Amino acid sequence: MNNQSSTTYREIVECIEKKVEEGQWSVGRKLPTQRELAAAFGVNRSTVIHALDVLKERGIIESKTGSGTYISNHDPSNVSKSFVNWNDFSKYSLHPTNHDIVRKINKLELDDSIIQLGKGELHEELFPKRLFNDSLRSLETTYNHYGYDDGTGDYRYRKAVSSYLKERGIASSPDTILPVSGALQALQLITLGLLQMGATVYTPQISYVHSLHVFRTSGMKLKSIPFKRQRLDTDYLRNDLYRNKGSSMLYANPTFQNPVTTTLDGHSRKELVKLSQEYKMPVIEDDIFRDLWIDQEPQPPIASLDHSGHTLFIGSFSKTMAPTLRIGWMTGPADVMEKLSDLRMQLDYGTSFLPQLAMYDFLETGRYDEHLKTLRKELCDRRDTLVYLLEKHIADAATWEIPAGGMFIWVRFSDDINVRRLFSSLVDRGVLINPGFIYSYYHNQYVRLSYTSSSLEEMEYGVKVMRDVLDYLK
Ligand SMILES: Cc1ncc(COP(=O)(O)O)c(C=O)c1O
CATH class of the missing domain: 3.40.640.10 (Type I PLP-dependent aspartate aminotransferase-like (Major domain))
Structure with missing residues (x-):
């Protein structure tokens, strides 16, 4: 998908047909909502609706009332051929798929254009x-x-x-x-x-x-x-x-x-x-x-x-x-x-x-020990930087304790802040955090921030964006 607003409905049709043909989108898969498709292609919803109508006419997708739009059980090149519905199979698997938000986070964690402020990994600068x-x-x-x-x-x-x-x-x-x-x-x-x-x-x-x-x-x-x-x-x-x-x-x-x-x-x-x-x-x-x-x-x-x-x-x-x-x-x-x-x-x-x-x-x-010595100094510097940035920019909206090690700061936002909205607004602005609700319903107000997964410049930018988003949410 691309983000150019000049995208035509035909290009959307071709893009979705290609995904089906190449097996990226299999039968039974639910399509993103019209709003999400419009945002992903950078077009108006009317362009998306037009494209979806064409795909429906061609038998590639079908709508289920009250449920959404799905890739239908038809081979675009041969209408009589039916497919295994992999989505039906995976529904009954012992391992259900991850929660939608967890899957979204897993995907965004690989996106180089996103500032990683929640990930439990060392930034590549820290790899020896x-x-x-x-x-x-x-x-x-x-x-x-x-x-x-x-x-x-x-x-x-x-x-x-x-x-x-x-x-x-x-x-x-x-x-x-x-x-x-x-x-x-x-x-x-x-x-x-x-x-x-x-x-x-x-x-x-x-x-x-x-x-x-x-x-x-x-x-x-x-x-x-x-x-x-x-x-x-x-x-x-x-x-x-x-x-x-x-x-x-x-x-x-x-x-x-x-x-x-x-x-x-x-x-x-x-x-x-x-x-x-x-x-x-x-x-x-x-x-x-x-x-x-x-x-x-x-x-x-x-x-x-x-x-x-x-x-x-x-x-x-x-x-x-x-x-x-x-x-x-x-x-x-x-x-x-x-x-x-x-x-x-x-x-x-x-x-x-x-x-x-x-x-x-x-x-x-002894290289591992040597690496750990350098890493600990870096961790100290990064932890202190993140604490400094949080104090400077969001102290009116959140509390936290300074960790003695590890990768994270566990931040509690005040009750007037909707952390789900904070999470999605930050994603829209290119910053990824790890919301507490993926761990437990009782930790809705919490966010896991990482001081190891971004560069120091990205960390500063990310916290400043968080400040902006908090102002907008309040
Ligand atoms: C507590 C804990 N255990 C295990 C893992 C997974 O570790 P590994 O990459 O070694 O499988 C993680 C990853 O975040 C973790 O936080």
Whole structure:
């Protein structure tokens, strides 16, 4: 689609026909609204209506009363041929598609023309290109295994991750490390391989998994545990565990928790270890933001306090390096890792060796530590800049706490501000934020802002635009 106002109805017809012919828009797909099409093509609604009438006459689209306009069940080149309706199939899939807003955000996050003020990624300026290229060169000699794996991954990578974990207080051996294609895959493996249907998954009141389908689609019940400041209400959890006779597990992202950025205090961590032993409740510790501390090293991982094998510890290089590497790890009791590596064999034959070997070299040569030192200085600078900009431009409309690390500031807008409108007006002005309502209905007034995903100039521009939009909304 283009944005030129000189677009004619014929061009719109051709554009939509092309999308259907090339299979980009399949049968049963709902078309954007007339208003959205008009905005996308930069034309009046009457031009869109004219184009849609032509497409209807040609049998390419059909209107369903009260529901919208859809690609119809006709091949434009052969009216008698019918198609599989993929949309009907996906409706009944175990994994429903993401919420519309989440899909919209996922798309906009890839749009270079948009200022990314919400994304949980490092801006490319923060990627250690020179250092990482040196490690990529090492692949010339280290890449020496060309067959299928047995699901357990590369020994050298597992050994390097085991040393990395030791430095963070977690005892492990290469046999208890399972390479994964990102922390999200570890969560999926645990769900598929270990959780019973109907099990209860406890999680702090608002966390990353609230925006995911990963547990819910597998029949798990997500149950929130109240969380105040740095402390989890472990008494609430104890009472619930006492009453709950079914199987249960706890998911925590205890360090710079996404999206709220808080870190569980030492007391809560110790209590969780006690409860996990008392009630034989496994704990999934997703510690993906641990290395992004700014002011001081965070509390030791829960896994380092647990000497009875109740914790599965997950990490990844998506947040400290780049998510496109798709490389992470999981550690826990050897028999559990063996079971999950067998599951890997059934699903996809294991993680690609290339990122494992690159990260093995990056860790072994000390380049990762060198990168973290530089990164922490950058994070500090960026966090302080964003705090300064928020204070300067939006302090009358919002409140926040300064995070001690991670990537985000969790901002609460005052009740007179409609955050949904703020979100869409900002998108219209080329700035993307992450609204709290994608995590929970109760966090409608919140927004997750990132200080890592834009350049400093973009950050400043983005906050100034936010100021303008707030004035316009008030
Ligand atoms: C808490 C948490 N866990 C896991 C992930 C996914 O990480 P990965 O890219 O390693 O799959 C994210 C991504 O934002 C996250 O915030």
